[in-house]
Amino acid sequence: MITALYSAATGMEAQETNINVVANNLANVNTTGFKRSRANFQDLLYQNARAVGSAATADTQVPTGIQVGLGTRTASVEKVHTVGDLQRTGNDLDMAIEGNGFFQVEQPDGETAYTRDGSFKKDSEGRLVTADGNPVIPEIVIPENATKIAVGQDGTVTAFLDSEAAGNEIGTIELARFGNPAGLISLGNNLLQQSDASGDPILGEAANDGFGGIAQGFLEGSNVSIMQEMIDLISGQRAYEVNSKAVKAADEILQQTTQLLA
Known part of the structure; x- marks a missing residue:
């Protein structure tokens, strides 16, 4: 017994x-x-x-x-x-990934973290950052006189200035994916970190080579x-x-x- x-x-x-x-x-x-x-x-x-x-x-x-x-x-x-439901917000700086991939952000210690949370903001320097102020990698700087921001499915970011009808390309949002995403380490604050189990990140352009496309004006909900x-x-x-x-x-x-x- x-x-x-x-x-x-x-x-x-x-x-x-x-x-x-x-x-x-x-x-x-x-x-x-x-x-x-x-x-x-x-x-x-x-x-x-x-x-x-x-x-x-x-x-x-x-x-x-x-x-x-x-x-x-x-x-x-x-x-x-698995991918959560997309929720429309209408905010130009909100982005969701329709499929595989993670946004890359730089932590205060310089290390790269990964997230599916695309509720981005603009800081005092015009950089595209997370809610905690971590800048997106590669760095995207939005001009001060930009009246509208357009993000294509491939991650191309275009700024429309107040005096110009045509937009100006200011950068491209690059995505990362992993061979074993379940092996990523949860850091809290919607951030993940690579580990030996997850493997090294594979970087690429959204909507290409197995990466999901970027939907502007949407956020991915919880699954x-x-x-x-x-x-x-x-x-x-x-x-x-x-x-x-x-x-x-x-x-x-x-x-x-x-x-x-x-």
Whole structure:
């Protein structure tokens, strides 16, 4: 019964992690460009009371054996990089990626971070920056007398000045993608960082070579489905309750066994 106690305890711990992941997904249901997380689990080692295929007699073998599992553990919590719904804002500096790719931004320490949040602003120097002031890479500087900004699907940025009918190209937004985006490290503030697991970034032009196109005046919503998360939350809660009942049942049997041996 000691084994049952520990096995059920690992189940409770796993479901606690599961519920924490679901809660974070629900908390970010309205976060621009947020990607939901999913907890994955795997079983632990097994106690082999009788090995599969061991000899039963001189001429026969045991077909199944006796294996007792020792519980479960969290194998990984991964980001699911499906595209969220696009939401129209009408703001010239709002951008969404229709497909694969990430915007590149420069962090205060000079390192490059990656994001799907295209709610850009203009700072005091006219640079295109994130809500936290991190400039977009490559740098895009919007002229002070620009009355309108146009961004093409390929990321070409054109500024229309107050005295000119024709626009002036002021730069191009370059995108990055990864062989394993689930391996990116979450930094918070809608930023991701490359890792050995994600691989090096592949840079390219939007709407070309496997990159998604840029939609100006739109933002990508979270890919969290409230209905699915509520189902996962109820499922996790019930699994936690069942494991707690297994702990109680094992404790009662252990108590009875102790009384018999007393």
